[in-house]
Amino acid sequence: MPTLPAFNYSSLDSPVVFFQGRAISLGELLHTVDYLADKIPAHQHLLNLYENRYYFLLGFLLGLKQQSISLFPSTVTPHVLAELKKSYKELLILSEQSPSQETSQIFNLQAVLESQDFLSYNNKTNIKSELNFPEIELSQTVAIIFTSGSTGQPKPYIKQWNDLLIASSHLTQTLFSGIKHTAHEKSKTLFALLATVPAQHMYGLEASIIVALQNGFLMHSDKPFFPQDITHCLEELTLLAKSRQQNIATSLITTPLHLKACIKTEVLLPGIKQFISATAPLRTELAQSCEQRYDAQVMEIFGCTEVGSMAYRRTIEAEQWTVLDDIHLKAMNEHEIQINTNRSIKQFLFNDVIELLDEHHFILKGRKEDLINIAGKRTSLAYLNHHLQSYTALNDACFYQECNLSHTNISPPENRLVAFIVLNHLESLDDGIDKKQIVRKIRSHLQQSIESIFLPKKIYFVESLPRNPTGKLPQSELKKLMHQMQQKGKG
Amino acid sequence: MNQSSNNSHSHTELEKQTAQLIIDTLNLDIESSEIDPDDYLFGEGLALDSIDALELAMAITQQFGFQLRSDDSKNREIFRSLRTLAQHIADNKTN
Structure with a gap:
């Protein structure tokens, strides 16, 4: 079975995630994953509820390593939890606290990593000097992502490792290769991602987690909420780069709502090189304001839970969207457009109303009524x-x-x-x-x-x-x- | 007459201004005097949510000239009620 690596950092010293004021290197991260792999209770499915991307990433890597499946429901209400428990056996919740009156088994990463036992493990064992993380089989089901469905039951969509890699490599090609090339000296630039969106949704998972791992980018562990929180995180990343004698180039993975909040409150965004927006179409005027005020390009991703990222555009340049290389569009009849892809879903009908320009381009007209x-x-x-x-x-x-x-x-x-x-x-x-x-x-x-x-x-x-x-x-x-x-x- | 006086609350000047800001920003169809200064803004009470919080933060910054931060552990307290929010604005406003 063909396999590919879980990440692509230049060395074990490369910074992977910025957490509580410092950068955690790949070596340190994997050292911690090793420790947790010994402690984690037996399970087949993981419900990783961590908003903080450091803990989220630990949970996600544990799943990859132990071949368990991460479940990402669109929302975690008592009803959804009960449905998941019915359908997915040996479900382990990764969280600092139990959601509602939940009785499932809970593994609190934060508590385990603050324990005396972990401290003494850190003192006794050295970080390995060689990479010890398995390559992942392309057909391994790594996640099941759910839409809310229409009958009261969450509807599952399986994501194999290859699905996430395909989307990530096309996003890299279209959105990130540009900033990589424009950096004067690559080794003197620290490429970072900061996201205001959850890692558990398809957009956040692909654009802020898989893209970071596959490109060797540093991710900030916080999910900032107020505009001033975004400023604060960007300042931290800028300071870190300075201390490493590097320039910073941060992409903000966000939504139209947060872009609007930045513009309206006129916050400073140090080190920002690119905005990436998804989940709802961005108004051209707002994209224009962001490009001008922050001297950073605004790119949009169009996608859905079922397929993942499908198309992109630079908002100020075009109303039309260009599909990623593996996506082909075909009109079935007047109202239905079929998406064809080599991802495991293969085919899917558009949820939105679009005008097909050609096989690779479309204009978004609106949402279907439902x-x-x-x-x-x-x-x-x-x-x-x-x-x-x-x-x-x-x-x-x-x-x-x-x-x-x-x-x-x-x-x-x-x-x-x-x-x-x-x-x-x-x-x-x-x-x-x-x-x-x-x-x-x-x-x-x-x-x-x-x-x-x-x-x-x-x-x-x-x-x-x-x-x-x-x-x-x-x-x-x-x-x-x-x-x-x-x-x-x-x- | 009786009913309306039962539902009406007395506010300080800044509470009145803050109540009006909430109503205008979130497009609520109530009068500012109907907001109990000690009622919860989120969950029960006015039942605001995270999007409302962001919209309110934008409006507060524009009107009162300061930024809200969420790493502040007092944040839950700040957004608890009209009274606490108005107090936070009083402590931080620059215009």
Whole structure:
């Protein structure tokens, strides 16, 4: 079976991850992985919940080494956990704390690495002078990534080692080879990645973890949230490069929401060479502002959980997207475009509405009606409605996404969700029911299965939903209903 | 009349300003006087989430001229309620 290395750093001394004020070298990282491999309880599947990329990486490398499979659900709610436990045996959770009232086995990397035992292991055993990490079989299933699905059950997509490598090598070719070439002297430049997105989602996994490992880049372990946090992380990387007498070249792996936040708060971003944005299309004006203010190019990746990264563009140069080399597009009929690839999924139908220019180029026209994208996180209306309608006190209910198209401002607020509900009881809405109490109960019901950003911002009590004769809810009718409720609210 | 006075809370000037900033930024259809200064902003209470926090941070920086940081262990406390957020703004504002 063909194999390829898990990483590609020039030596064991190369810095891999910046953690708590210092760079951890490849040698030190693998030394720690060796120790943990002896301690980790037997398992077949890993649920790696670490937001910090140092701990995440340790968990991911342990999985690669021991041939266990990392599970990456789109969100970790009690409902999702229960579903995963049912379907995947010997599940081990990697986390500093147990999620909700979880009873599965938990392995706390942080606690193990702060133990006396690890300190004495570090004192007794020297870091090996030779690389001891197996090459990974290309067909090894290293991860299963889930979409929220439409029936209430997370839908799994298998990722073999080769799938991640294909995406990473094409991303390198299109997005990173440029900054590598422009660096004056390669050995005098420290290439680094900083990400505001989770490592557990396809974009974060490919662009911030696999790309870093395969190119020998340094990754910052933090996931900054506020713009000033991004500044702080970039300053740390800049200082590190200075102490090594190197120049810094950092790429920020992020989303339109965080780019907007940087521009609006006018933070400084030292050492930034490139912005990479994905999860939702970026407005040209915003990309333009970032390029000008920070003198760094803004590149976008287009992809999905099912396939991974598929296309790219430099936002200020083109509206059209160019597919990565292994992706070929084919129109099946007027509405459906098929993606063909040599990754293990082979074929997939586009989730989004696109205009096909040729086999390699397309223009993004919008999302299919069922898909919801808020601040780059995706779910489907069917999934949300399924969980809302399962609440027993409701006769009928649905989610609706307001569209703030009237905004002329370059960075409008995110479009959030509202819900319309029809109560079971026929009693008049004004009589003796505690709306606040009902809203609270519905929200806590939804929290069991739905990530907080998808919870309805407002819940409207209505007498019926505008279903058409086939039982469907036309968007145009929901829009009218929304308008009525807003008028009522004002009156 | 009775009902509206029950739901109305007294705010300091900065709490009033902060409440209005929250309402305008997040497009909430309530009056600033309806926000209980001690009610939770996240989770229960106003039920704000992480995107709201980022939108609020942008608005606070633009209006009050200082940046929020999350490595600050007091952060949870700062965003706990209208009162604590207004206090943090009072301590840090530059304009």
